[in-house]
Amino acid sequence: MHLLYQIFVDPFVQMGAAPDLLAQTLWDGLVAGVLYALIALGFVLIFKASGVFNFAQGIMVVFAALTLVGLHEHGVPAFLALGLTIVVMFVLAFGVERLMLRPLVNQSDVILFMATFGLTYILIGLGQLIFGGNPKVMIANELYLPSGEMRFKGLGGFVSFQKIDIAAVIIASLMVAVLAVFFQRTRIGRALRAVADSHQAALSVGISLEQIWVIVWFAAGVVALTTGIMWGARSEVSFSLQIIALKALPVLILGGLTSIPGAIVGGLIIGIGEKLGEFYWGPLLGGGIETWFAYVIALGFLVFRPQGLFGEKIIERI
Amino acid sequence: MLYREVGQYKTSYAADMAVFPILQDRIGIGVILLLAFVVIPLTGNDFLLNAVLIPFLIFSLAAIGLNLLTGYTGLLSLGTGAFMGVGAYACLKLTTYFPQVNIIVWILASGFFSAAVGVLFGLPSLRIKGFYLAVATLAAQFFLEWCFIRIPWLYNYAISGAIEVPKRTLAGIALTGPTATASTRYVVVLGIVGRIGRMWMAVRDMDLAAELVGIRLLPTKLLAFAVSSFYCGVAGAMMVFLWYGGAEANVFAIDQSFLILFMVIIGGLGTLIGSFFGAALIYILPIVLRWVPEAFGLPLHPATVEHLQFLILGVLIIVFLVVEPSGLARLWQIGKQKLRVWPFPY
Numbered sequence: 001m002h003l004l005y006q007i008f009v010d011p012f013v014q015m016g017a018a019p020d021l022l023a024q025t026l027w028d029g030l031v032a033g034v035l036y037a038l039i040a041l042g043f044v045l046i047f048k049a050s051g052v053f054n055f056a057q058g059i060m061v062v063f064a065a066l067t068l069v070g071l072h073e074h075g076v077p078a079f080l081a082l083g084l085t086i087v088v089m090f091v092l093a094f095g096v097e098r099l100m101l102r103p104l105v106n107q108s109d110v111i112l113f114m115a116t117f118g119l120t121y122i123l124i125g126l127g128q129l130i131f132g133g134n135p136k137v138m139i140a141n142e143l144y145l146p147s148g149e150m151r152f153k154g155l156g157g158f159v160s161f162q163k164i165d166i167a168a169v170i171i172a173s174l175m176v177a178v179l180a181v182f183f184q185r186t187r188i189g190r191a192l193r194a195v196a197d198s199h200q201a202a203l204s205v206g207i208s209l210e211q212i213w214v215i216v217w218f219a220a221g222v223v224a225l226t227t228g229i230m231w232g233a234r235s236e237v238s239f240s241l242q243i244i245a246l247k248a249l250p251v252l253i254l255g256g257l258t259s260i261p262g263a264i265v266g267g268l269i270i271g272i273g274e275k276l277g278e279f280y281w282g283p284l285l286g287g288g289i290e291t292w293f294a295y296v297i298a299l300g301f302l303v304f305r306p307q308g309l310f311g312e313k314i315i316e317r318i
Numbered sequence: 319m320l321y322r323e324v325g326q327y328k329t330s331y332a333a334d335m336a337v338f339p340i341l342q343d344r345i346g347i348g349v350i351l352l353l354a355f356v357v358i359p360l361t362g363n364d365f366l367l368n369a370v371l372i373p374f375l376i377f378s379l380a381a382i383g384l385n386l387l388t389g390y391t392g393l394l395s396l397g398t399g400a401f402m403g404v405g406a407y408a409c410l411k412l413t414t415y416f417p418q419v420n421i422i423v424w425i426l427a428s429g430f431f432s433a434a435v436g437v438l439f440g441l442p443s444l445r446i447k448g449f450y451l452a453v454a455t456l457a458a459q460f461f462l463e464w465c466f467i468r469i470p471w472l473y474n475y476a477i478s479g480a481i482e483v484p485k486r487t488l489a490g491i492a493l494t495g496p497t498a499t500a501s502t503r504y505v506v507v508l509g510i511v512g513r514i515g516r517m518w519m520a521v522r523d524m525d526l527a528a529e530l531v532g533i534r535l536l537p538t539k540l541l542a543f544a545v546s547s548f549y550c551g552v553a554g555a556m557m558v559f560l561w562y563g564g565a566e567a568n569v570f571a572i573d574q575s576f577l578i579l580f581m582v583i584i585g586g587l588g589t590l591i592g593s594f595f596g597a598a599l600i601y602i603l604p605i606v607l608r609w610v611p612e613a614f615g616l617p618l619h620p621a622t623v624e625h626l627q628f629l630i631l632g633v634l635i636i637v638f639l640v641v642e643p644s645g646l647a648r649l650w651q652i653g654k655q656k657l658r659v660w661p662f663p664y
Contacts, residue, residue, distance in 0.1 A: 053449050103640040109449070110394065111643045114583045117576065118635030125629030129622065246456070246572070253453045285468075292464050295457030299442060302454060306446045 011280035031165040033271020038227040039248035040263040042220040048196040049216040056119040058245025065228025065237040070131040078142035089221030097213045138232030168230040250298035256308030321657040381581040381593035383549025389588030391542040397455040398578045400462035401547045402554025403570030405432040409555035425555045432551020433544040440543030466567035480566040586645025595646035
């Protein structure tokens, strides 16, 4: 009885007693969720257009951020370094298409999935060879990203917002809006959606799969760069970010592998759920439940909606 | 030339259904068994046994376990490392409570605990599949990893938070613990792998039978999870007790799961021999890569070598997938076929 009370009543009593803490937790969860959503977005972009479950998205985030910081360390001005990094991501997309996707076209999903593992190892090796394995500090000031925090009085206490978090939320929303317009309104966007629906049908109306793949991987690279900058500015640029990027996976299955809104909503649910879970229910279990709580939330959703919240209904033909 | 089946007639049904219908195969297997059971334990040095052969056998077993699940039933799992961990921790608890029972019995029995946990986490596979399932198995991976760290009972409240392998003997010979010699442990590992390998064949045959009739999904999928986890659990228990001699929870982290998935896919999905090839390639390759620069006298920094290892491993994975997506087992088959028709091309 006491246990039930601790699980079902006590956390809510705490929430009601200290609304400022609740608001702070919600905000932290929101920011974490936005960043998860950004990584998930990169996954979804590639999955939609090529059916490849790109495991390398996490390391792409690290690699992009490292390239940016590394270039700046070698004396390249911040914004030129940003431009150059975008070029690097394009070269990467081009290389992936030419050397990995093209020879593996029409292979089963698992094989392509494995190939992205190979890509992950290559990027880890390359990144460490060129930039070294030590964590680096993101050049947030040089890129005119805000720092410091804002404190609001209210809810019976203080709620503090890091300015960089606010910037992250704004930039993420902008990027999602741009991507949405890109997918819905432009010629290339329509071609992308056609490829997502059916590779063969898209080919038959004259859409070049190769081009589309380069574009999609490049877009995912740019998303990765943005994520890398934001995440790097909050903590630091290191290879451990790659493990955090795995958190995007429950976001994906929660939102549905093929849905951009799903990635966003899924990210927010996971981010907020995780922080609330850790803060209010974590002490019951001895803490540190953040590592698996997200997966359990996702698993719970999956049992009721196997294709995720916004995923396309899986229709199977025999 | 040598590998030709001309003149070898199958005169009975039993001969036709034999596991190794060709004489050369039987000789080859005999030679391998002789090498494995007699020559290597007697002549092999500690480095060869400890750093190469014992891990190779253990990883092969884990790869076979995952292969049963992924290769045969098509259920992608990323929780292998955690299931291996369940085996290791179960073995530790069993041998702590019943120290008088032979450790080999407990290594095998710990597989059943792993199987039970595997079934539990296999339940979602009824509703979901493909990558969704793969991510769902990640839940198992992270949850179990958390348990290994946060529940002190599992590692006997050791201050280090790690498994400390106690000394266990059989007929006066130390099998586990710091005093056990490499060749003893090697023979034990070999024995266990060989014993379980034969069980695998029974499962394979049943699988064939199951395919033909209308199978019920629930028991079949769960059975696949159970058997697969059983193998992984035994492999995990052996890894800690007969190889490392002590381990922390991070041994069973997600990297381990990925590594074993590599082995399965590089080796060839749904093939027994592929699991061995995959384990050999993925495990032994880094060792070789470490030695190559030294052999050529290249003055490379150890860190650089490590980074290069990642790079080369990544490139090799992609190259292997491009050249032969069906894995090393397929290459092996092609090679055998070429030998059979030699000197003709087909």
